[in-house]
Amino acid sequence: MAEALACTGQRFKSVGPGWDFRLEGKGMVGSALVYNKALVHAAFFRTTAAEKAGPMAGFSRRRGFRG
Secondary structure, eight states, X not given: OHHHHTXXXXXXXXXXXXXXXXXXXXXXXXXXXXETTEEEEEEEEEOOTGGGSSOOOOHHHHHTTOO
């Protein structure tokens, strides 16, 4: 939990009520939804250095990954 609390991120207006937060920390990424200053949902996932090696592939390249 301490690692999640140490993450930094950006705030974006949610498509519905509230705010979306996109968070990143050492070996971790996450997102959260906050409404009326209350945390509604949060999810965090471990990452590796290989997963952060570069920018996201373009749509046509990602489409080729589907089986």
